[in-house]
Amino acid sequence: MGYKITVIPGxxxxxxxxxxxxxxxxxxxxxxxxxxxxxxxxxxxASIDVHGVPLTDxxxxxxxxxxxxxMGSIGGDAxxxxxxxxxxxxxxxxxxxxxxxxLNLFANLRxxxxxxxxxxxxxxxxxxxxxxxxxxxxxELTGGLYFGERCTTEENGVRKAKxxxxxxxxxxxxxxxxxxxxxxxxxKKVTSxxxxxxxxxxxxxRAVVEDVAKDYPDVELEHMLVDNCxxxxxxxxxxxxxxxxxxxxxxxxxxxxxxxxxxxxMLSSASLNETKFGLYEPSHGSAPDIAGKDLAxxxxxxxxxxxxxxxxxxxxxAADAIEAAVKQVLTEGYRTGDIYSEGCKKVGTVEMGSLIxxxx
Ligand code: NAD
Ligand code: IPM
Ligand code: MN
Numbered sequence: 001m002g003y004k005i006t007v008i009p010g011x012x013x014x015x016x017x018x019x020x021x022x023x024x025x026x027x028x029x030x031x032x033x034x035x036x037x038x039x040x041x042x043x044x045x046a047s048i049d050v051h052g053v054p055l056t057d058x059x060x061x062x063x064x065x066x067x068x069x070x071m072g073s074i075g076g077d078a079x080x081x082x083x084x085x086x087x088x089x090x091x092x093x094x095x096x097x098x099x100x101x102x103l104n105l106f107a108n109l110r111x112x113x114x115x116x117x118x119x120x121x122x123x124x125x126x127x128x129x130x131x132x133x134x135x136x137x138x139x140e141l142t143g144g145l146y147f148g149e150r151c152t153t154e155e156n157g158v159r160k161a162k163x164x165x166x167x168x169x170x171x172x173x174x175x176x177x178x179x180x181x182x183x184x185x186x187x188k189k190v191t192s193x194x195x196x197x198x199x200x201x202x203x204x205x206r207a208v209v210e211d212v213a214k215d216y217p218d219v220e221l222e223h224m225l226v227d228n229c230x231x232x233x234x235x236x237x238x239x240x241x242x243x244x245x246x247x248x249x250x251x252x253x254x255x256x257x258x259x260x261x262x263x264x265x266m267l268s269s270a271s272l273n274e275t276k277f278g279l280y281e282p283s284h285g286s287a288p289d290i291a292g293k294d295l296a297x298x299x300x301x302x303x304x305x306x307x308x309x310x311x312x313x314x315x316x317x318a319a320d321a322i323e324a325a326v327k328q329v330l331t332e333g334y335r336t337g338d339i340y341s342e343g344c345k346k347v348g349t350v351e352m353g354s355l356i357x358x359x360x
Pocket of ligand 2: 075093096097251283285
């Protein structure tokens with residue numbers, strides 16, 4: 001079987017980590033008898049340098065014509081990169097938001113899971129970690145503050161900026177349904193996170209989620225205010241199963257959750273629409289501070305590639321094999337710098353990718 005995969009290496013560490021994910025995918029293809037045909041395209045800063053814009057129509061068309069998209073990360077250092085001299089709509093991040101919107105990728109799944117091997121890399125005390133934790137952050141990805149009207153003006157010499165947060169009930173309902181469907185296959189608990197004590201959009205969110213919950217009597221629903229959730233994630237992360245939340249809160253909480261798994265270099269993600277199609281990328285950014293140094297942890301991207309096999313291509317056995325291979329290298333004590341602890345074997349990006357590919 002052959003599948004068409006659009007590959008977006010992106011900027012910074014993007015090309016390095018995607019190369020390792022492709023290496024692991026090819027090892028899985030060899031073992032499980034499938035072929036992936038990759039088409040590499042430019043996005044973010046890499047596209048600006050060539051085309052003057054962060055995302056071209058050709059790339060959108062290419063992505064739409066493929067079975068799935070595998071992505072690294074985009075963006076640069078805002079203080080030093082010339083990309084940030086451009087107007088906001090032409091910067092690298094605008095390309096990422098546009099492809100999410102154009103492909104209708106409203107459901108962003110970010111699994112935060114503590115490998116027992118990484119307890120020493122987790123900044124929490126062992127009595128808090130206990131037997132570990134395993135949560136799925138379901139982040140709404142095509143609405144809210146990211147896509148609301150915004151403007152910067154000046155009145156009587158005073159600069160003013162405005163961003164707006166809008167959700168309609170249909171946008172909330174579809175992500176809520178996805179969250180409950182996923183909870184049903186897990187530990188059957190949804191924590192819906194909002195700021196309903198202040199925001200109208202959150203009060204609507206809460207009402208619609210309550211409504212959707214009626215179709216899932218077997219799933220427990222609780223509501224939590226976002227500031228409390230940020231605190232609970234470090235106080236007792238094992239209380240969470242599925243965290244269901246809007247775009248901006250999900251962005252912030254997923255970075256926080258990643259750190260308790262040991263490193264943001266471990267947090268994979270899948271961005272899905274109503275079909276089997278998806279875009280798969282790590283939750284972290286282009287890490288300009290470590291780019292080109294063979295220091296980046298490729299595991300988040302490799303685990304995202306496994307999600308691609310599972311969700312978009314129905315290659316569950318191959319996905320299982322990749323996940324098992326990741327676990328095995330950790331058990332054998334191999335660590336990139338971000339998850340290193342005393343007594344382990346420190347390896348770079350390329351070696352980590354090769355070790356995982358060999359064990360698939
Ligand atoms: P970042 O996630 O790139 O980096 C934050 C910190 O985590 C850095 O110290 C970095 O070295 C480290 N880190 C990140 N990934 C790592 C990995 N795989 N292995 C080891 N260490 C890793 O966030 P930032 O510095 O705030 O943003 C840098 C750029 O990335 C910005 O331009 C931002 O807009 C962009 N960004 C892109 C995406 C994406 O493409 N989806 C996501 C987040 C940020
Ligand atoms: C992420 C990133 C993006 C976001 C940025 C780069 C626009 O932080 O994927 O988490 O905020 O969604
Ligand atoms: Mn983010």
